[in-house]
Amino acid sequence: MIHQVASQKVYPIDNINSPYFDNLALKTKVTLGRCPICGNVTLFKWALSNYRETGKCYFCRDTNRKRQVGSIFLYSVYKSTGVKFSSVKTLAQKVSLLDQFTDFTIYNTETYGSIHEYLRDYPGYISSEYLDKSYQSGETINGVCHQDLTNTSFDDDSVNVLISSDCFEHIPDPYRAFEEVYRILKPGGRHVFTVPFYQDQYFDETRAYIDENGQLQHLLSPIYHSDPLRKEGILVYVIFSLEMLLKLRKIGYEVSMYNLRNPWFGILGNNALVFETIKPMEI
Numbered sequence: 001m002i003h004q005v006a007s008q009k010v011y012p013i014d015n016i017n018s019p020y021f022d023n024l025a026l027k028t029k030v031t032l033g034r035c036p037i038c039g040n041v042t043l044f045k046w047a048l049s050n051y052r053e054t055g056k057c058y059f060c061r062d063t064n065r066k067r068q069v070g071s072i073f074l075y076s077v078y079k080s081t082g083v084k085f086s087s088v089k090t091l092a093q094k095v096s097l098l099d100q101f102t103d104f105t106i107y108n109t110e111t112y113g114s115i116h117e118y119l120r121d122y123p124g125y126i127s128s129e130y131l132d133k134s135y136q137s138g139e140t141i142n143g144v145c146h147q148d149l150t151n152t153s154f155d156d157d158s159v160n161v162l163i164s165s166d167c168f169e170h171i172p173d174p175y176r177a178f179e180e181v182y183r184i185l186k187p188g189g190r191h192v193f194t195v196p197f198y199q200d201q202y203f204d205e206t207r208a209y210i211d212e213n214g215q216l217q218h219l220l221s222p223i224y225h226s227d228p229l230r231k232e233g234i235l236v237y238v239i240f241s242l243e244m245l246l247k248l249r250k251i252g253y254e255v256s257m258y259n260l261r262n263p264w265f266g267i268l269g270n271n272a273l274v275f276e277t278i279k280p281m282e283i
C-alpha cells in the first residue's frame with residue numbers, strides 16, 4: 001500500500017489530483033474499489049461535492065476521510081513494527097497473535113466508526129471521548145472513557161500510535177493538546193490525524209477561544225461540525241494552516257503531510273490531507 005501514498009514535506013503542494021475521475025464518481029454516484037478499513041472489494045457511494053465527507057463503503061459505512069486516516073494508520077503501524085496489513089480489519093484480527101505487538105498501544109480519540117469497532121477487542125486498544133468539563137480524564141461514563149486531550153490520564157511514553165480524525169479543531173487550545181500527545185507517545189510513537197486545513201494560507205484561523213474568565217469568545221461566525229454525541233454539533237475553534245507544521249516541529253515532532261489520492265481505495269478529492277507526527281527516538 002505504501003507506494004500508493006504520496007508524501008510531501010515541502011510547500012507548495014503539487015496538485016496531483018485529476019478531477020475527471022472525481023467528477024465522474026459524482027455523476028455515476030458509485031465507484032468500485034477495495035476498502036482499506038474493512039478490506040472488502042466494495043462500492044463507494046459518492047453523494048457530496050465535498051469528497052472528504054462522502055464515499056460511504058457499502059460494507060463498513062466509513063467515508064473517504066476515515067479511509068485516509070486508516071491508510072496512514074496502517075502505514076504508521078508498518079513503519080513502527082515492520083508488519084504490513086491490507087486493512088484495519090485484518091490488523092485487528094491478527095494483531096494479538098504477533099510478537100511485534102506485545103505492549104503495543106493504539107489510542108483512538110473517538111468511540112464510533114468502523115476503525116473503533118474493529119479494534120475494540122484488541123487488548124492494547126484505548127478509545128476515549130471528551131464528554132463534559134465536569135468529568136476527570138480517565139473517568140468512565142456509560143462505558144465511554146472521558147479524556148481531555150490537553151490533560152489526559154495516561155502515563156508519559158505509553159502510546160505507540162494515536163489516531164484522531166477531525167478532532168483537534170474542536171479543542172480551544174489545540175497546541176496544548178499536541179504537547180500532551182507528545183508527552184504520552186512513546187519515543188518513536190506516531191500521531192496520525194486529519195484536521196480542516198487551509199493549503200494556501202500561512203496562519204491558522206482562530207475562530208473562537210476561551211478567555212481568561214472561562215468564557216467562550218467568537219472571533220468569526222461560529223461553525224459547527226456534526227457530532228455523533230451532540231445533536232447541536234460541535235464548535236470549530238481553529239482551522240489550521242502551514243503554521244501548524246512549524247508549531248508541531250517546535251514541540252519536537254518530526255512532521256509529515258500526506259496528500260493522498262487513490263481511487264481504488266475510495267480516496268478522492270483535492271483535500272485528502274493526512275498528517276503524521278513522530279516523537280523522535282531518544283538519542
Ligand SMILES: [Zn+2]
Nearest residue numbers: 035038057060
Ligand atoms: Zn469498508
